[in-house]
Amino acid sequence: MDAQVRDVKVGPGPLVPPVPKVHPRPLGGSPLDDLRIAWEMSRNLIGAWCEEDFDNLVTPYHFMGQPGLVVSDPAGVRQVLASPNFRRPLKLGRPLKPLAGEGLLLSEGETWKRQRKSLAPAFTPAAIGGLLPHFVAAGASLTEGLANQTKANLSEAFHHGTLDAVLRALFSRRADRDGAVLAQIARRYLEGPAHFRLLDFIGRGRDDLTFADGDRRRLGGRWLAEVDALIAQRRAAPAADDRPGDLLDRLLTARDEDGGPLPDQEIRDQCSSMLAAGFETTSRLLFWATYLLARDPETQDRVRAEILAFPVERVNGLDDLKAWPLLRSVLFETLRLYPTAPTFGRQALADETVLGHKVPAGAMVTISPWLIHRHRKLWDAPAVFRPERFLDQPHPWGIEAFLPFGGGPRVCIGAGFALAEAQIILATVLARLEIALADDRPVIPVASITLGPDREPDFLLTPIVQARA
Template identity: 50%
Template sequence: MDALARPIVPPAPYVHRQELPIWRLVLSTAKNSLGNWAESSFDALLGRRNVFGIDSLLVNDPKWVRHVLHANLHNYVKPPAMVRPVRPLAGEGVLLAEGPEWKRQRRMLAPAFTPASVGLLLPHFQAASEAMVRRLEKTPRVDLSEAFHQAALDAVLRALFSLPVDESRTGLAAIVRDYLAGPGRPNLFDGFARAEDDFGFALARRRTFRRHWFKAVDSIIAARKAAPAGATHGDLLDLLLAVRDPETGAPLSDVEIRDQCATMLLAGFETTSRLLFWCSYLLTLDPTEQARLRQEVTAFPPEKVASLEDLQHWPRLKQALCETLRLYPPVPVMLRRALGPDTIGEHEIGDGTLLWISPWVIHRHRAFWEHPTAFMPDRFAGKGQPWVSEPAFLPFSAGPRICIGASFAMAEASIVLATLLARFELSLDAARPILPVGGVTTAPDHEPLFTLERIA
């Protein structure tokens, strides 16, 4: 029986029959924010609840999601609960900027993420992928989570700075992982904070991390700038140094370049490595789909990729990556706080109302998807950019603030995964299921050893 007749359903956190009482909701969220949802959340279009005096609205209806993230964008801002864990990683970069400052940054960064600009970075992705498979050939059982993290870090360092990973930079991956698993995890103080600096005693470890992180980013930029004068590298730093505000002609300041690079490092290797891990896991559960992808990349090997158009030779690979993004969205929940009155459906919104937009819930919502918990890549067949065209598909957010690096991430992930599948057959013999854990990103609850069998 094929996958469409009996689709594969990967493990997921338990869905409760009824909404949890507040005390259990708090405990569950602290353990795993993906494990606090009730059955009704995956059926309702809108759901209202008061949590510790905070008026909260769950927004699942794509029409109202677009209203919040696009049509009435200026009435909604990221609350401290969403900003505080990310600020030490992204600084004042485009990821967290608001209002006119966000518009200015987005306008200035746009030339660096055109299809032509991303196409120039493909050789960097290929070099990082080849380096990864050479490392993996040394052992048949590997921690693919760690391998992907190093490969994605290598890819983004090459793409940003034309600098491959070396001993002085491999620690960056561990620094970020340790932060996200420790002080970077959202906590109760984040939820109750009315301003970003509230409960300052709870921010000490984050501030320490921020100093070390930005010092590391500054040193990488300095190393790249030390290259001979007049040299061009075909990397993103070249583009960032060249951009000018189309209204004032001003370049990005050193601090702005640092913060944008920090943001790109975070997005370029943390979220991409998670995407690669989850897709590989799903392919071990579905060997038939894995074989189809291998046939596709064998027919057009990764080393032949010379432009973004060449990635169209791998439609099934793209479908598998999109389905992975649906089942394991990089950002499992987006929060917005209302600045003033509004109406969403039958609900009156007041100043301070907290809106929950959860890609985790929307991507598994029973009104929007057939077999919503199943791995079915064919659901994305023939869809060029489903993160733009599909209202209930939000892996890169939506509206004007949709991730500027979406094409960068998809190209990087496609080349790394294609290179791996062209060389190895993946399997996983561990009996323990891998469960997703919600935090700043969607991470696995443990990192198993995969078995790699070399393709003859």
């Protein structure tokens, strides 16, 4: 893939990680150009941006006969995300619908409102604190698996590790044992059918041109049947009291507005939504953070010193994670440079005006954290990896141009879950292993639903004791 490799760090000086080629000019507006854009986006969702997109705060466009607006201005973004006159476009849900069903990720209107309210207690800081033992166990198991290797594909390892973490947190299952079938289906789905295809861009609605979606329906059906079976088992034989609680426990005891239990189908769809939304995203975050730290060994050493001063074994609750401010800043800076949800959108339900531009009912608004986080008017040295920019920011959500987890009422419900999981897993790995890249070839981000690497590089692993001897 064509790349712009600007000054990748090999010695002192700023680290500027490589990015996909940026078009010098906008890609036209004819039907043929639209097809080219759709084709480029199906290969790499962030591959159709042009230079001026990184300077413009708002850009009107026409795509496939529909008007739209790219909004990067933080006030405009806030307006759109907060307004009830915009909804998440149904067609963006096409790849995930067969897996996520009618759960929170894809639900709308009053159903969404009710679901969000009944799920909120499962994602409070206290509830996430209760899930930490699952993250610690997943981190330990991942690190154990790496400990005897000198070279590893960490992208694959983090995929497995985060799937393990989310299966433990959801169902108290392990990805390689009692949850192996679930893990296998999830992996197959998220590596293939979950990715955008050309027809997803050409079709206007969620159910247009879905004749080629047989693989999505088949695997999604198998997944939902597995989760149904798991819920039935848990109902038949409730779990022992001495294990840490999981999200399934919380959903089984959750109550709707009338005080009744949630129907089984809803519990199943919520579990599936959490898995669809929460596994690959966190795995990508861990991959890119490790890639950056391998490119910047000095920062890696400083993060490790912080972790060795307060080892993972001392973590008893969420507040303990405050002992690792640099690690946290590295994760935020990673989410800035590599937002794992690189683009999302909204569709106008009624005529609206955004930043002085008319947005007719039905038109799309594109919001791209990839653009906003690298915007030349919104950030100082936007292309440079500089985790310190987040060190003095106890609440980076206050930074208007930083929205890795979205914003407004549909902001990611799993942000706290993902950050706690990523901190614990990365701390566990870095405490045991020094990490370097096996080669100097650039790794270019490629976006579909999440932002992954164009190739999975090998990393060299050196046990810490050996590195210090």
